[in-house]
Structure formats: structure tokens, C-alpha cells
Amino acid sequence: MTDGGLDTPGESQSGARRTDGPAALLPPYREREESISLGTLDEQPVSGTEVDIDGGPDRETELMTINLGPHHPATHGVLRLLCTLEGEVVRDIKPLIGYVHTGIEKSCEDQEYWKAITFVERMDYLAYYFNAQVYCMSVETLLEEEVPPRAQYLRVIHMELNRIASHLFWLGTAALDIGAITMLWWALRERDLMLDLFEMSSGQRLHTRYFQVGGVFEDIPPGWEAKCRRALEVMPARLDQYEALLDENEIWLQRMKNTGIVAREELLALGVTGPLLRATGEPWDLRKAMPYSSYGDFQFRIPVGTVGDNYDRYRVRLAEIRESLKIVEQALDGLPEGPFITSNRKVALPPRHELATSMEALIHHFKLVTEGFRVPPGEAYSAIESPRGELGCYVLADGSAKPSRVHMRDPSFVNLQSLKAMGENSLIADFIACIAMLDPILGGIDR
């Protein structure tokens, strides 16, 4: 096990020392690890350190540091949590992130405005419609572009369906972390209903890029509405099934209730929004508080919890699915006729049939596709309520066809800071439940 293992590629490739391969990697890797100062953990003893008889740490508290992640079944991605355990109790948590940092924000700077939508959708990969929506909102603010009502309604319908899909995926994985394996498959079964709808309206199941600056990409095809209504019809019964499986289960209740409680004030100070905040009883929902798109047109309620434990978080999200169903139903009922995208040819592509007849349409199409549209200088921050909380998007325009800066305020990233407050001094199992209830999406955290 020498240092030189890496300098001699032939040896490490030969396979003869396969078991030694990782060991040969050790020294430089360890050095790198040590470059991370562990802050408060520095002072604390770690098990396995030399037994110092005369001085040294008090053994009444025997601590052990483990790496939860980057590859761990419970972290839902490559999240690395440096946990200090005392027996089964988690004493300190340090999230280390950046393992899936792909530089989306930087990449957006090299794309035309309408091409950047594809990039931002990849951030929070469970709530792609929201990413696209908030980015389009910022750009539309800068352009002072009006979005036609039909497009607004279609956006709301898709976003709410996406919220349901996102919550369902959360429900499945969270229950899986608690040990209820069946829940995952049930939730995925219903999520597929939503994805089928997405596929029908945009041709994609994930990362649909359906939202455009100024509207949506295409009108919904015939039959979509009926299909959507069928999905809406089955959902309440399915939700009852989930509740029958989980809420009437004593183990589930015991595991969820009174665990991971964080006070409302602390959550606010930590910048936490979304279901986590609402679970404490604070009815803060941007859809109601500062209505955007066409949310002002719909009747729905904001589910809130009482004590802010994991059970409330679970209940709030489940109730939100029911409210989202209502919103989609109302939006389908009141879906206005009219254009699905702005008629401003400088921003939106002309309809396909015009290309054959209109020279102007052809020019617009050519200009848009080759160099995109220019956005007047300025900066805008807009925020919407994503399934995980306030999703903000800051766009800085310098007058060219490419954004000068796109920043996403991702709720997963900000909410992750509350993990320490939620999981500290609780058992590992509760801590895992807290991670599950936090619902972090690593694509959103690392961007």
C-alpha cells in the first residue's frame, strides 16, 4: 500500500492489485479530507483516537463520527452529512454539499434567454415546471411581457399537477426511509398518472420545457382535459388509501409524532419556507400571499399544522395534494379560450403555418432561433411557491440576448440549514425521518 500506486498507472490498471487499489488512493484523498475544517467538531473527541490517560476527552460522552453519504440510501442523492453520534444519538450534523454541482447558473450565462429554460429545469428535478415558471416570470418582468390568460391557466394546471407528482415522490421515498416499502410503489403509480399527462401535453415526462417566455409551448391536445379529469377523479380515493396505510398505523404515528420539532421563529430565522414552515402553523403560501400567474382566481385553502413535528409535515403535504387537485379542477373548469402564448413575435415563435405564408414570420423565426430575443437591461427577482417553499429567480439582463446572471434561490438549499435544528440530539432513526421530511432535492441544492 504505497503512495506510488497512483503514479504507476500500469499497476493500478492491471487488476492484479484490485483490492489494493482503493488503499493506494488513500493518502492524497485523506489529505484532502483534512483540508475541510470541521468547525465545532474539531474540539470534540472522535472514537478511535489515542487513549490518553492523563488528559484527553471525558469518556462519559463517547463520540463517533460517521459520514452519512455522499452515497447513502437515505440522503436522496449525493448529500453528505458529517454526523457525530453518541451511541445512537446524533449530536452534531454538518452538511457538506456540492457533489452534484454542475454549474447550471454559469451555463445559463452562455445561453439565449429562451434556451436557458432547459437548463434551469434541471435544477430541482422533481419540480421542473416551477423552475421554468419562475425563470420565465423574471424574464417576462424584464420584458414587461403580458402572458395571455389561457397560458396562465395552463401553467397553473401543470404546476399543480407537478406539485402533486413531486409530493407523491416525496411521500414514497419518505415512507421508504421509515421502512414502509409499499408506499413507494403506490405513490409512483399515481405519479405516473401525472407524468402521462405531461407526456401528452409536451412530449416529455420529465424536464418538459413546456413553459416559454410569454406563455406555453403548445396548446393542450384534444383529449387532454378528459384524461386530466379522470386522473383527478381517482386521486382522492388513492389518497385515502395512503392514509389508510400510514395514518392508521401505530408504528408510523409513533415514528412521526413529536419528532423533529422546530419552532416557527427558528424556522423563519433560518429562512425556511414551504410545507416545513406551514407545519408549524404559519399560513405562509405565496400562492395566497402574493398571488402570481392566475392563482388569484382559484379557491383553495392553505393546510397548516399545529406543532411542527414530522407528522404535521407529512399531513400538510398530503393535504396540499388535495388542495392542488381542487385548483386543477377549477382551472380546467374555467380554462379561458384564446392564445396560449403571447402574440409578440419578438419573443415567441410564430405559429408553424405562418412560416409558409408570411415573410415576417419567417424572419422572426430565423432571428429568434439564431440569436434569441434581446432583453432590456435591468434586474428582476421573482418568487413562487414551489413544492418545497419559496423558489426565487434573480435575472440580471445587460441588454444582450443572453442573461448576465441567473440565480435561483432554491428552497432545498436554504431549507437544508434547518436540518441541524431538526435532527440534533435525536436518534439516528428520527434524524433519517427528518431528512426525509425535509425533502431535499440535491439537484436544487447543488445546482
Next chain:
Amino acid sequence: MLFEQILFFIAGFGAIAGALGVAMLRNPFFSVLALVSHLIALAVLFLLLRADFLAAAQVVVYAGAVMVLYVFVVAYVGDSDAPLRATDDGLVKAFGPLAALAIFLEITFAVVGSSLSGLGGRGPDVDARYGSPEAIGDLLLTKFLLPFEAASFLLLLAAVGAVVLARKRRGLEDLDAPGGVAG
């Protein structure tokens, strides 16, 4: 009975190897494991001696419970022991095994040279109940009731004592201050 003899030698060597392992292995964790194998070998010997119940009790209680405690403590305390490198004066190191050998010779001579007539035989034939749970239970609850009760009381004491010894230091901080106990 060839089968019995084979089994005796296998188990006997297992027991001795286990015992040697306990006394000589450097890592306490391995010592504990050696003792476990030693106990299992002993249980086989007990079976040969028709002590069925005791063999099962040996495995359940000794290997299954007592040694588990050892495993926990060794895992907790860690390999803080050094070795056979015995004490500072090498005298004990040399003297210990010698003394043990002397004891062995003495006992062997005493036993073999004793006039116990039964030593040379397998003992009388015993009925099916011998060594069964019923027989042991009978004896325990009739003839040996007092030792039985005393043993159970001892167990209770040990349980209480262990809890007191292993508890967290709470409220007794001053006692643990340097010199607090000695004074």
C-alpha cells in the same frame, strides 16, 4: 464407543485450544472469541457426560449472554491492552507458566494417585432422566432449594451492582474529583 472417543478428543482439543487462545491472544476481542469456542467445546463434553440440560444452559447463558457482555465491553473499551508482555519485572512472566505447570502436575498426581475407584470407569449406567431438565428441576427445588434461592438473590445483587457501577456519573461529581475517593 469409538464415536464417543472421537468426539471427546475433538471437543477436548477444542477446549484446550480455546483456553490457550484466551490466555495468549493479544487482542482481547480474540480472547473473548476463543473463550466462546472453548465454551462450546465444553458444552459438547457436557453432552458426552449426559448433562444435556447443563450443556444447553452453558450455551444459552454463558456463550449467549455472559460472553455477549464481554463482547460489548471489549468493543467499548477497545484494545487498550497490551499483550502477554507481562509486567515490568520479567520474573512473573517466567514464573506464571511455571507455577501453572506445577499446579497441573500436582492436581494430576493427586487425581491419578488417589484411590477413587470410579476414576477408571465410565460410571454407572444411568436412566433416561439423568441430566434432563426434569431431573435438574427436581433436585433444585427439593434438595437444593436453599442454594437455588441464594443464587437467585446473588443474581439480583449483581444486577443492582452492575447498574450502580456502570451508571453515568450524575450527582457524584465531587466524589470523582482528584483525591475525593482516597480521602
Next chain:
Amino acid sequence: MPDATGLELAAQRVRDALDDDAVVSTSYHREQAMLEVAPARVHDVLEHLRDHDDEPYGFLASLHGCDYLPSEPRLGVHYQLLSMQRRERLGVKTRLGADDPVVPTVTDLFPTADFQEREVYDFFGVVFDGHPDMRRILMPEDYEGHPQRRDFPIGGEPVLFTFNEHKLPRWYD
């Protein structure tokens, strides 16, 4: 959002409470109210807006950096404040030069700023004075440069970790 008048009033209140230099300028653009403050006074202004303003902005929604290249001072740090009572947003921004950019931290006012300030440091090199744990957060610890700056090249940037640099055999070796 406060309207243009509201923004001016808020700016005036900040000037009264602190001093005239604290607020550099105000801008109201596309219905976005923005207060530009001097870098050194960020902490004071935010503290005032959080605690002492008429209707305080108690929630820091977002903190992010940006690069205004080619205009000077080129770096900017934005604080998006939110008043949950009034349901209003107020942007606070400060601008600073690229060499030795230092801003006082606001983590003591808004603990949520912890990760976000680290992110700004990571991507723009803005040092937040007094931050408890000023390290890179998303990029590798030993990464050199601040990639979100506009003069940082996009594309063609090899992602290297110190431990595999020139050591792991490549396919072309």
C-alpha cells in the same frame, strides 16, 4: 412590493436612523423596489429594516451575488427582504470592487444567510466579514478562482481535484 413613494419613504427612514451615507441610491424598476447601500453599512441597514422600521422586514428571502462587469464597482450582493405582514418585498443591494471585496456578514441577523453567503463567497469571492465559517460550499475546497464572475471563462474548464490531478491515467496516456 412597496411602490416608488414607499421606497423613498423607507430610504428616508433609513437615512434618518443611520446617516445619509448609508443609502447610496434607490431604484424602482419594473415594480421592483431596490435600495442600494454602502457596503460597510449593509449590516446596519438590514438590522434597521428588520427591527426598527415601521413595518419591519423580518424575513431574508434570498441573498445572492452578481457581477455587473463592465460597469464599476462590478460586484454586487443582493438581499431580498420580505415582510410577511405587509406582503412586500424590498431588495437591498450593495456594490463593491473586485479587489478585496468585503461586506459585513448578516448571519447574526438572519441565520439563513449562512449558506447563501458562503455561496456568494464561493462564486464571486466576496468575503463576508464575521461569518463563522467562510469556506467554499459548492465548489471543491481547493478550487481556484470564483467561477461566477463574468471574466471567468465558461466552458473548457477542466474539473480537477487535487487528488487526481495528473495522477489518474487518462485514456490518452
Next chain:
Amino acid sequence: MVLLGADPVVETTLVQIVKAIVIFAVILQVVPVILLLERKLLGRFQQRYGPNRVGPKGALQPFADVLKLLSKESSTPTTAVPWMMAIAPVISIVTAVATLAIIPFGPQGAWGGDLGLYGIDVPIGLLYFFAFGSLAFYAFVLGGWASGSKYSFLGAMRSAAQLISYEVAIGLSLLGVAMMAGSLSLVDIVEAQGSAGKGIWFVVPQFVGFIIFMVAGFAESSRPPFDLPESDAELVAGYNTEYSGMRFGSFFMAEYIEVIVISGVATACFLGGWHGPGPEALAPLWVVLKMFAFVLFFIWIRATLPRLRYDQLMFLGWKVLLPLATLNVLVTAILLVVT
């Protein structure tokens, strides 16, 4: 064979050897079947198909699994103690299989001659079961400790604590049965439930004991909802985190054999063992059917229940099951003396 003391049924060594081979061979065939059954059933519970690619309706899936495991490398971490890591799965599978020997599949002479349809009938039957149950502890601790990984170590400690805690409850829950039958031998216990004895299955008079046994049995075999030692969400895979290849397969198989053992003991002690309608030659059929029902129950529970927390597990073991089992024993004793 007088090796095991007062054996009422004296059979030739040859017959014993044949029995041992039959038991081992049959179980090795049954485990893959149960594996497939579990995956198929879980699939149905979860509204999917389960394995259906290998062989007709996925029937050959277990073979594919075993083939895959066999062909995989048994990796060893650099921090591990290799030889200890290698013997731990062996211990686990040996202890699990050894317990099978005492499960009675039929009375003596059911299939003619004086052949007993069980591995061995020892007077200390239940103690034998506990003895090997407590030895199984070493498989987990050795495996976890020798892996040299913190997750393995935590899992090993968890499983050790869990096994010990529930060993007490499981012992006391069977004590009532032993008292009613007046014997520790499983064959005697089954006979006591037949027409020769009281003629009533012990699940009726010993219902509390039955419940405690089943709960503790789930814990003993580390099946959900008591799968804390290998809870994947918390400890990756607990004591077998670092295992791969057939070593992992051995642990995996041992868990299923353990399920069979618990089912067998429950069948013998509470559900009247081989008793059932029809000629005596059908005895093994009844035992297998009853055990099959228990195995189905194990699978059903796995599909339904989430996992307990560590402190809840300990609470249940020490503060609920143990007092309840003690009370059950006391009441049984009083009733036995009174009647």
C-alpha cells in the same frame, strides 16, 4: 445414538445422517422458493409484477440471483479482519440450519417403521432452539466488527442488543407452552396438543404467549418491522454493509432459514404441529401448510409495516413483552396447579 442423552427414540447413525442431509438439501431448495414467493407477493402487494423475466413467470429468478452472487467478488475492506469476516456468514447459516433439526414434521412411524419425521428429538428441545439462537448473535457481531466499518459496527451492536432483548421474551413466551405440555421436547409438545393429550392447540390457551412469540420471532429473525440491524435507510445495510458475493448471500439465506425456523417452532408449539384431518401419513403436509401460512404472514407484514425506532424496540421488548410474558407464565402456572 446416545450422544444426546436420554433420547427416547434411538435411531441408527445412518438414519440420522440421511435425515441431516435431507433436511439441509430440502431447506436449500425451499429458501429460493420462499425468496421468489416473497418477491412475487411483494410485487402484488405493491401493484407491480415482481420478477418475471428469468424462466417461466420468473420462476428461475432465484437461480439467477444465486448465480450472480456466486460470480461476484467477495470484497474485503482494508480495515477488515478477513478471516473473521469470512467465518461470520458460516456461523449464521450453521446456527440457522442446526435449529431446523428439532422441528417435527410428523410423529414417529407416520411413514412406517420407527422413523421419526424430524431431525432429532431431544428432551431439551426448546433450549436447543435458544442455544443456537443465542449463538447466531456471534455471526452478526463478528460480521459487523470484523468488517471494520462504522455502519457495520453500529448494525452489529444493534442486532446484538435486539437479539438479547428478545431472547428473554421469546423464552418466557414458550415457557407457558412447555409447562402445559410438561416437556421441552417439541415432539412431546406437539403430541400434547393432539387427541392423546388435551386435544386443543396451544394457540387457544396460550394466546398471549403466541402473540409474544410472534412479535419476538419477528425481532429474532430481524424481519420488518424489526429490521433495525440492517435498516437500509439508517445504517446502509447494518452488519452486512461490507459484504458482497456469496458471503452476503449466506447472511441473506440465513435470514430466510430463520424465518422458516420461527414458523416451524410456532407451528409445533402453538398450531398443533402435524395434527390435522386425514391419515397420519399426511402429517408433514399439515406442518408444511401451517409453516407456509406463517411465512406468508412474515411477507405480508413486511409489505405493510414501517420500521420501529431503536428506543421503541427496546421499550417494546423490555417494558411490554417481558412483563406480559412473565405474567403469562405466572397465570399459566397458577391455572395448571389449580386445575
Next chain:
Amino acid sequence: MDTSWYVVLSAFIFCIGAAGVMTRRSPLVVLLCLELMLNAGNLALIAFSRMLGNGEGQIFALIVVVVAACEVVIGLGIIVGMFRRRLPIDVDQMNELRG
């Protein structure tokens, strides 16, 4: 097998235990060696019990198992206590219990 075989085996194990107690320094291992000696005694008890054909020796062996369990519990409790108080875990340096 003759009873003498068992007795000699028992003596051998006893001596190994005795040697271990005398030479080892870790109280953990010393306790383990004590167990060895107790077990040697058990083996002799049971062998003699078999020789005499009555079960009384087995009762004594059972009581010895109980005593051993108690001894282990207390001994390990002391060791854990010492470890927690950061006392040296070495029988030669253990003098904290001296009055």
C-alpha cells in the same frame, strides 16, 4: 471414556486459566481466565457427577454458572467504570480501590 480423562482435561484447562491470571495485565483478560478456571471446575464437577451416577454435581455446576455470571457482571462494571474515569486499565496499576 474414563472419568480420569475428563478430570485431567479439567486440570489442564484450570492451569491454563491460572497461568493466564498470573501473566496477563488487562483486567478483561484476567476475568476471562477466571472464567476458564471456573469452567474447569464445572467440567470436573460434572465428570464426578457422572461417575457417581447422581445429578447433584450438575446442580453445583449450575450454581457455579450463576456465580460466574454475577462475577462477570460486577467485574465488567468495574472495568467500564474505570474506563470512564480514565483510570489505567492495568491490574498492576489498579490501586484506586485501596482504602
